Amino acid sequence: MSLESLCRREIVCVDVNTVVLEATEMMEEMNVGSVVVIQNDRPVGIVTDRDVVLRVVNKKLDPAKCVVGDIMSLEVVTLKQNTGLYDALEQIKESGSRVRRFPIVDDHGAIKGIITLDDVIYLLGKEMSDVASIIESERPRL
Numbered sequence: 001m002s003l004e005s006l007c008r009r010e011i012v013c014v015d016v017n018t019v020v021l022e023a024t025e026m027m028e029e030m031n032v033g034s035v036v037v038i039q040n041d042r043p044v045g046i047v048t049d050r051d052v053v054l055r056v057v058n059k060k061l062d063p064a065k066c067v068v069g070d071i072m073s074l075e076v077v078t079l080k081q082n083t084g085l086y087d088a089l090e091q092i093k094e095s096g097s098r099v100r101r102f103p104i105v106d107d108h109g110a111i112k113g114i115i116t117l118d119d120v121i122y123l124l125g126k127e128m129s130d131v132a133s134i135i136e137s138e139r140p141r142l
Contacts, residue, residue, distance in 0.1 A: 003088055004081040006123060007104040007113030013038045016045070016069035020056055023047055023068050036103050037072045041110045043103040045072030078105045081112050089120070 012035045014023050023035050027049060037045035047068045055071040056063050077097045079088045081104050092102065104113040 001085055002081065003079055003083050003085065003104050003115060004112065006085060006119070007081070007115045008119065009113045011036055011103075011111060011114050013111065014047075014068055015039070016067065016072075018068050020047075020052060020063040020066045020068055020071060024049075024052055024063065034101055035068070036101075036111060036114060037068050038111060043076050043078055043105065043111050045069070045074050045076060046099070046101055046103075047072045048101075073099065075099055076103065078103045078109070079115070080104075081106055085120070085123070088115075 010030070012026055012030050012032050014026065014035045014037055016037055016039055018037075027033065027035060033050075034046050034048040036043050037047060045068070051071050051073060052063070055061075056066055075097060077092065077095050077099055079091060079102050083091070088102075100117040102115050103111050104115060106112050
């Protein structure tokens with residue numbers, strides 16, 4: 001299965017010049033913990049709720065005056081939409097990255113979706129549950 005069929009397509013994206021307050025309002029409205037920062041339809045960073053707390057609130061900065069480009073995490077690992085889940089997990093592991101959110105991009109680098117490690121755990125758990133159901137249904141009745 002490709003990432004294109006597994007990823008979330010409802011991506012919350014903001015421009016690098018979006019003020020942090022607006023980004024956090026979008027996060028609240030969409031019930032997400034991060035926004036993808038884009039420039040020319042390409043991901044250039046990610047801002048998480050943790051970034052806001054540590055880089056704005058903790059430093060007593062005004063979220064109505066700071067822009068996401070100043071606080072975003074620059075470590076962005078993008079994955080191609082036609083990549084299979086197993087290959088994607090290998091790429092993530094090889095990247096040595098400590099991030100948990102991965103923008104999915106097309107062959108031109110344009111954002112098409114997002115997948116998180118939480119999504120991957122959920123998908124793997126669901127698959128294991130489905131396999132267990134098959135095994136249980138095929139089990140001899142004693």
